[in-house]
Amino acid sequence: MKKVLFLSVLIGGLLFSAFFIRDKLNVESGQDIPAFKEITVGQEKVQLEKKRILDNRVEILLPRGFSIMSKEKAKMKYLPEKRPTLIYTNEDGTVDIVFDHTSTKISARQLYQYKLNLRKTIEGIYTSADWFDDKIIKVGGRDVGTFELLTPAVDTKIYNLIFFTELDGKLLLASINCTEDKMKDWKPAAREIMNSLRVVR
Secondary structure, eight states, X not given: OOOOOOGGGTOBTTBOOOOOXXXXXXXXXXXXXXXXXXXXXXXXXXXXXXXXXXXXXXXXXXXXXXXXXXXXXXXXXXXXXXXXXXXXXXXXXXXXXXXXXXXXXXXXXXXXXXXXXXXXXXXXXXXXXXXXXXXXXXXXXXXXXXXXXXXXXXXXXXXXXXXXXXXXXXXXXXXXXEEGGGHHHHHHHHHHHHTTOEEBO
16 A cells, blocks of 8 residues: 655644534634535536534535545555544555644734744755645635645655644644645646635634
8 A cells, every 4th residue: 555645744843633512503704615525536526515524613525435544544645644634545554634723822813923944844854855835825715825835755756745734732734745746637636625724603
């Protein structure tokens, strides 16, 4: 099995690894996302469906057919200190969508400085990475930092779309990653998924 690294939780030192929610929840931005959306991935039509994750605090569109990775497979694919909280994956395990609501305290105003620090750290680890994008964007009315890059792995290269924001005063990290051979097909889909992120209050 290919070792796909979740870069956002790979950084020791920068990162550290509300259960009861009322029935009536509202999307923070007031901009709801559709329950379903069809997109094209390569030559195939893929249905995205709205999911509530992380104790119902986050809404996001995820591909139908993706399932939560078992603990056994996660142990094989991710090292313990780099293992995210929640991993969705496709049937053959070549595309992962991962989330980690960390214990790292952060405010929206600190997001820019955090982005600078995280990029320096990733560059120190992956000196040969190919960077495609690095910016802060508005997603669902909130600031979201994002990196897009291609990194080396054991037997292939890995495309990573990393995005992060503040949630309840702590850092929320997410990453969509796939093997290089699937990058062209999944790049637009990854951005579609990222841009559907909504925080629920």
